[in-house]
Amino acid sequence: MNNNFSLSHRKEEPEKGVLYIVGTPIGNLNDISLRALNILENVSFVACEDTRQTKKIMNKFNISNKLISFNQHNSSIKIPKIVKDLKEGKSMAIVSDAGMPGICDPGEEIAKILKSEGIDIICVPGACAAITALVSSGLPSSSFVFEGFLPKKQIDREKILLEISGSTKTTIIYESPKRLKKLLGELFEFCGGDREIMVARELTKKFEEHFGKNIYEVKELFRDKDVIGEITIVIKGTNKKNDLNLDRSIIKKDLNDLINAGLSLSAASKYLAKKNGLKKSEIYNMI
Numbered sequence: 001m002n003n004n005f006s007l008s009h010r011k012e013e014p015e016k017g018v019l020y021i022v023g024t025p026i027g028n029l030n031d032i033s034l035r036a037l038n039i040l041e042n043v044s045f046v047a048c049e050d051t052r053q054t055k056k057i058m059n060k061f062n063i064s065n066k067l068i069s070f071n072q073h074n075s076s077i078k079i080p081k082i083v084k085d086l087k088e089g090k091s092m093a094i095v096s097d098a099g100m101p102g103i104c105d106p107g108e109e110i111a112k113i114l115k116s117e118g119i120d121i122i123c124v125p126g127a128c129a130a131i132t133a134l135v136s137s138g139l140p141s142s143s144f145v146f147e148g149f150l151p152k153k154q155i156d157r158e159k160i161l162l163e164i165s166g167s168t169k170t171t172i173i174y175e176s177p178k179r180l181k182k183l184l185g186e187l188f189e190f191c192g193g194d195r196e197i198m199v200a201r202e203l204t205k206k207f208e209e210h211f212g213k214n215i216y217e218v219k220e221l222f223r224d225k226d227v228i229g230e231i232t233i234v235i236k237g238t239n240k241k242n243d244l245n246l247d248r249s250i251i252k253k254d255l256n257d258l259i260n261a262g263l264s265l266s267a268a269s270k271y272l273a274k275k276n277g278l279k280k281s282e283i284y285n286m287i
């Protein structure tokens, strides 16, 4: 068996006129693949979200190639030139600051446009925080929902939270450390305290941490903590039937609204019990 895996033994000549979407590490630079390095070295040019970030990888592995900046602010100017270059037979790689381009990072739009121009796209897969968190959570991974970052607008946010509360599938969410406590509070409100959850911090890095058990415990754990670092959250789906759980969330919201409007807990529960054909104690149990 030949154990010599030097880059030259794995040389892959990039195809002309092709866009390579290249996954890069999410923290641990050693997670870069040999194939990714090869492509980054041998394409005509590399489009990156932030050239300083990509240079760190290139320098670590002694790769030099032409870098161009490509992000949401300049994509409309850059795309026509990229299309022209690829049609003329150049090859190009696109990388984001970390992980898989197109996953909450630039990449989706250019892939869509180049595809419509008849340009071939090849993915050189790499790390992705969502998948890394999912498989290390021990939660069901055969079927899952990736939500990315939840919307900031409250009404859109609550719609997704309601869906998560009723979903039987594992859900993966990206969140900034600054908003983690707010999100845990919302998950508690919409899904209850019992649902299994894992909060993954700094995946693949030196101080990687996983916090988990159920939503209540994790919410309490972070209550007085200052959170820093990158965060991905994995939540187990509900065991309960969808409709019932959606109803529960709606009833809980109605209950809050009625109490905020001035009704006592008892009066609000009595009213909602009657409206939903439930016992008053069942409404109490929901809270």
Ligand code: SAM
Pocket: 026, 027, 096, 098, 099, 100, 101, 102, 103, 104, 105, 127, 128, 129, 130, 173, 174, 175, 176, 200, 201, 202, 203, 204, 205, 230, 231, 232
């Ligand atoms: N394209 C990336 C991917 O494939 O995972 C995601 C980029 S998105 C702009 C950045 C978010 O991904 C972070 O805010 C965090 O939620 C998550 N993330 C990225 N790296 C992470 C890490 N090392 N540990 C935990 N979460 C991470």
